[in-house]
Structure formats: C-alpha cells, structure tokens
Amino acid sequence: MQISDREAIRQFLEVLAVEDGAARNTLLAYGSDLRAASELLDGCLISAGEAGLQRLGAEWMALSRTSVARKSSVLRRFFAFLEAEGLRADDPSDALPRPTTQRALPRTLGHGDIAKLFVALDERLRDRGDSLTLRLIALVELLYGSGLRATELVSLPRHALRGDQPFLILRGKGGRERLVPISDRARAAVAEWARHVPADQVFLFPSGKSHLSRVRLFQLLRELAAEAGIAPQRISPHVLRHAFATHLLEGGADLRALQTMLGHADIATTQIYTHVNSAHLVELVNSRHPLMDGAGGRKPVPETQG
Structure with missing residues (x-):
C-alpha cells in the first residue's frame, strides 16, 4: 500500500539523521x-512523474538559481531514497531543473587586517586589562588560530582544553568528530580567561544559564573591527574562519589536512572555501616548481642515461 507524502518525508529525514548524521538545520x-513541493503537487509528490516535476520547475522560475539548485538537489535525494526503499519503481528526478550556479567565494581578511585586530586587542588589554578583554582575546585566538565555527566556539565545554594538550576533539556538522590543533598562543589566551570562569560552569564562555550567543560573538567582533580601523561589515566569525584557512593554504598547508581541520565532509568544499589569489599561485610555481631556479628562470633538465 502506498504511503502518504508526509510519511515518506518523515522516513527520509529519519534516514538522513540516523545514517548520514545530518545536522538539525539541514533536516x-x-x-x-x-x-x-508536496503542497504544490496537491500531496502527490511521492507518485509524481515527469509532468509533475516539470510543473515544480515552472513554479520555481521566479526563484534564484541557487534556490532552484538546492530544491532540485533535495528532491533528487528524496526520489533516490524512494526507489531504494521500494516505495516506487523508478526515479523521475531527471525532469527536475539543473540550473548552473557559481558558488561565491567567502570574504576574508588579509594579513594586515588580522594584525590590526591583534594590535587593537593589545591596546584594549593595556588600557583596561579586564576579564571581558581576556575573553575576547581567547575568542579571537580560537577563531583565527584554529578555524572553529561560531557555534562550536561559543558552546565549548569548560574543560575542552586540558593542560598542555595541543588539540581538542570537536563534534561538528553532521555529528562528525574532528581533531583541531590549538596553537600555543590560543592555549595561553584560554588559560588566562579560564581563571575568571567559575569552576562550576558548564561552558568555557558562559552567559546567563547557557553560553555566549552567536549574535553576541558577532557584535563583539564588529566592535573590535571598529576599534582596529576596519569596516565592521567586513568581519564576522565566518570571515575569521576563512582567513585561518586561506592563510594556512598560502603558507603551504596540505589541502587534505586543511579539510580535516575545517571539518568538511567533501574536499570540494575546502577547495572553494580556501581560495588562493592568483599572484600567490604564480609565486608558488616560480619558487617551488622543480624546473624553476627560484628567480623565474628555468633549470636545465637532467639528461637521462640510456
């Protein structure tokens, strides 16, 4: 007996949660x-054919290409699930639109802007020296020094960093665990801040009965940017995470290692997220390629002996 759209969707989301570890926001x-989509097809999504999916495509005409691509991707996964579970004999998803989209490169900050942020932090520490400044230093050191996501950062447990342990283990998107290296600077900053966190607190960055909110973190960074002479709209927790990735890659970090540190399931995400400017690529080829002499000239190719 055929089940309803509602039940099929419930089962699909359950499989994503259990087998793929999909995050709550994704679900x-x-x-x-x-x-x-089910509503647009009058509750007949599970049995929709080519004509029904073309109708969906027509309904989506006013949406952006990114939105259409996302909706089509979700429905393709859904129909693949229906076929795999024997809930229908075929997969009609080829009829869904396939808009070409170009993923925008995330914003980042240059080395000079990062230096300005830390100068502003040093000045604030010298002028005030209060616990809130120590908290902000720890937050920025972990964002830029380890590439943590905003949610991961604000929800860190009180004892996430232990002694001289130069790393922590995080459970990120999709419930995936990853090892995150922590620099000596960041560990020192966290240790300074931790002295001001009551021992009975659950979180490293507590606020009220919970932890510091992502919104408040965003506001603190914008305030710091203004003090550093950087346009506040240029900065966010995600921008600092991207700066971490970009600067590591520019410094010669391995892309696979970077993928692990960032917690990306697909290396294609890392490749987009960690773009390197073309000037740096040219410099890298000229200085590191085995046939270049480091000054832009060619080395002689060794003759092979026959």
Missing part, C-alpha cells in the same frame, strides 16, 4: 523544501 531545510 529542517530539507523537510521544508519537500513539504512545499
């Missing part, structure tokens, strides 16, 4: 897209 977004 909410997928569920919203699928229920909207």
